[in-house]
Amino acid sequence: MGVVWERPEPSRRHRPALDRAMIVAAAGALADAGGLDAVTLRGVAARLDVLPMRLYRHLDSWDDLLDLLADAACGEIELPDPPSGDWRDRLRALAAATVAVARRHPWYVPLLGSRPPYGPNGLAYQEWLFAALDRPGLAPDTLMHAANAFLGYLVGQLHLELLRVPAGATAHVPPEEQLRYLARAVGDGRHPALARLFAQGRQLDAVEAFDAGLEIVLDGIAGKLG
Amino acid sequence: MGVVWERPEPSRRHRPALDRAMIVAAAGALADAGGLDAVTLRGVAARLDVLPMRLYRHLDSWDDLLDLLADAACGEIELPDPPSGDWRDRLRALAAATVAVARRHPWYVPLLGSRPPYGPNGLAYQEWLFAALDRPGLAPDTLMHAANAFLGYLVGQLHLELLRVPAGATAHVPPEEQLRYLARAVGDGRHPALARLFAQGRQLDAVEAFDAGLEIVLDGIAGKLG
């Protein structure tokens, strides 16, 4: 146990108070640096210069941290206040604010699709969305369906976007080889439609694809809202 | 090391040949039983009555198994051959076949959103989708945007669906308490739109929500396809 003299002074009690916000901030920083895999209990604790088990004083479990992290990212989404324009403009603004955060924090995307959006920021987000679509006399079902289509597209497209850019986030397979494989696989004669597109050589730009899809969804919603 | 006599006879060589298909099948069975978390290298090996490291003869890494699993699930999606009806009918059929598999194998949803869809079945799926939308004279960009909107909605909505049904898949929080929390949180006066919907008491049915959203997206696509 060591002798008294060389034991560090118990200057505790003045330690930085360590609250949930600090923990989430540390986790977010780790995620920004190394992706979701990089955020680990011991990692967060180390970044806060604290022993791992101390985090359990503020978290019930690891999943709690993911929920907090997701809601924190959601809180970074800038909801225009007051909302302006017609519902199309408002939804466009909401989508833009959301993708901005998702592209800044790619780790937010899997969380967005896997954690219940019931934190304070998640609720505020939903409130804003429903308020943006609602209008006197609108049938509740129509409202929910429109909001759902919007959210569904948003979440899915963000996932797809993430799948495209590294073109194989799984391993250290160089994107170039991935392309060669695709060319080979698609050119086997049994994928004429894909081969045609592939021959076109037109790479699908992420932001263009997102915007075009969004307009499609908005058009569809417009059909229901009248 | 034990004596020779009590060492089991080396009757090997007649062992079941253990190929990728068996491994994927075992993994799928585990996932069906206990979710994606239940499929683990040692678990799969145990189910095949094989030592864990033997799987590495057929897999380069753990991620490989997830890719194989995703593509296997994708292969379960029944693509009507030949495709029939107009493009709307075809896309509806494709969506229906996809959700059928996703609801049968909930573990497929996260894979769908996180693994590149470039396996043989994934490519076949995409080929079918593009072929279903394509027509002579259609601009390639329009084709891609339509397919993208469709896929984006599909992937996202399936994720949302998964988020709704357990209403908190994260922990053993009883759905009832989750509801009580929501009622409290939404009724704080700062969420009037949500509160209104909540008061309506109308629960969002999964299949109804999916179908309604799909029609919205299809309407939007129709606007682009003319």
Next chain:
DNA sequence: ACCCACGAGATACAGTGTATCGGAATTGAT
């Protein structure tokens, strides 16, 4: 001034995916 209870600290455990290494079994060649 005493006691008690709370929280920090360390260690330990059951898991995960993966690397490595010795030896057995199968294959190919002489």
Next chain:
DNA sequence: ATCAATTCCGATACACTGTATCTCGTGGGT
């Protein structure tokens, strides 16, 4: 048919996860 070579199985070990538990030093209440 015998020997050499190669393949691949079996086991152990490692680094890493999240988490439980147990022991104290410490601070605050009476």
